[in-house]
Amino acid sequence: MTNLATRYLGLDLASPIVASAGPLTGDPSAVLALVRAGAGAIVMPSLFEEEILDEELNFNWALESGADQFSEALSYFPNVPELSTPGDRYLARLAEIKALVDVPVIASLNADSSGGWVRYAGLLADAGADALELNLYAIAANPDIEAADVERSMLDIVSAVRAAVAVPLAVKLSPYYSAMANFARRVANAGADGLVLFNRFYQPDIDLEQLEVVPRVELSSPWELRLPLRWIAILRPLLSSATSLAATSGVHTGLDVVKAIAVGADVATMTSALLRHGPAHIGEAEAELRQWLDDHEYTSVGQLRGSMNSANIDDPSRFERSNYVKLLHSWAGSPAVR
Numbered sequence: 001m002t003n004l005a006t007r008y009l010g011l012d013l014a015s016p017i018v019a020s021a022g023p024l025t026g027d028p029s030a031v032l033a034l035v036r037a038g039a040g041a042i043v044m045p046s047l048f049e050e051e052i053l054d055e056e057l058n059f060n061w062a063l064e065s066g067a068d069q070f071s072e073a074l075s076y077f078p079n080v081p082e083l084s085t086p087g088d089r090y091l092a093r094l095a096e097i098k099a100l101v102d103v104p105v106i107a108s109l110n111a112d113s114s115g116g117w118v119r120y121a122g123l124l125a126d127a128g129a130d131a132l133e134l135n136l137y138a139i140a141a142n143p144d145i146e147a148a149d150v151e152r153s154m155l156d157i158v159s160a161v162r163a164a165v166a167v168p169l170a171v172k173l174s175p176y177y178s179a180m181a182n183f184a185r186r187v188a189n190a191g192a193d194g195l196v197l198f199n200r201f202y203q204p205d206i207d208l209e210q211l212e213v214v215p216r217v218e219l220s221s222p223w224e225l226r227l228p229l230r231w232i233a234i235l236r237p238l239l240s241s242a243t244s245l246a247a248t249s250g251v252h253t254g255l256d257v258v259k260a261i262a263v264g265a266d267v268a269t270m271t272s273a274l275l276r277h278g279p280a281h282i283g284e285a286e287a288e289l290r291q292w293l294d295d296h297e298y299t300s301v302g303q304l305r306g307s308m309n310s311a312n313i314d315d316p317s318r319f320e321r322s323n324y325v326k327l328l329h330s331w332a333g334s335p336a337v338r
């Protein structure tokens with residue numbers, strides 16, 4: 001039987017197919033279905049920095065209100081149920097999911113500044129998270145802030161979370177850093193045990209009738225896998241073998257999982273395909289992965305991993321440029337003629 005076992009963030013996974021952060025992974029019954037279908041690990045949806053900061057403000061307000069009243073007026077203290085906040089609910093959901101399944105459960109924090117909310121990293125670890133995924137999601141729209149400052153503030157977040165927890169830490173990155181290879185290495189040096197490549201940015205649309213900006217979540221398409229494939233291939237030989245790599249964006253089938261592993265990913269993660277086809281899709285992707293490995297006489301995913309990374313390419317930047325030129329010259333269709 002082909003061995004699908006992999007190691008990710010120092011954790012042993014029975015399969016490299018992971019359910020990434022999304023609506024299904026926050027719902028205990030869907031998580032159970034994902035694990036039954038063969039998910040190697042679960043990444044819960046993100047707890048957002050803004051939610052935590054609001055909660056801390058409300059908490060302080062609740063404690064301070066009534067502070068100048070008579071101390072025996074115990075009714076001034078807020079009721080515990082009133083304090084049930086997004087953070088509390090997340091911790092409770094994490095504990096519930098942990099009790100249900102025996103695969104690693106990774107909690108996700110979404111941040112764009114370092115600050116007091118970092119204590120949540122410790123609370124998530126205490127509630128049983130096997131690892132944390134830090135989702136760095138920020139749009140650098142301030143023209144006074146230079147690229148180096150943007151990178152520095154991201155690295156500060158990674159270091160702050162690293163200092164707060166002992167559990168493994170993955171960092172989910174956007175593809176929009178100008179010196180990705182350098183930044184990826186610095187994120188690893190700041191304490192990340194793994195990189196998740198890449199975050200998808202949700203671009204709002206415009207409603208032309210209402211003249212309003214409307215948020216639209218589009219599920220991904222398989223071609224979106226090419227960006228993570230390229231960067232995982234480039235980064236795998238540049239990073240220490242102790243740094244895990246996860247592919248996210250455009251993993252829809254077992255063959256996509258094969259590609260991600262071939263360029264050097266330790267796991268391939270899915271959200272859109274699972275939302276489209278349901279949790280059982282993990283089982284179909286796994287069967288396709290097994291079939292491909294058998295057909296090509298691989299006995300394990302370990303044997304395939306990294307066989308197509310860029311370790312044998314002297315200068316990946318030059319290689320990418322020459323491929324770009326070749327690609328543009330390869331267009332065989334006839335030009336559209338009016």
Ligand SMILES: Cc1cc2nc3c(=O)[nH]c(=O)nc-3n(C[C@H](O)[C@H](O)[C@H](O)COP(=O)(O)O)c2cc1C
Pocket residue numbers: 020021022023044045046047108110135172198199200217218219220221248249250251269270271272273
């Ligand atoms: C509806 C929806 C909700 C998501 N929520 C989160 C989230 O809370 N945190 C996060 O890091 N990523 C979130 N994602 C991003 C996914 O984890 C994943 O990285 C992205 O969708 C690309 O993978 P895919 O092509 O398999 O969908 C969400 C995606 C979707 C479609």
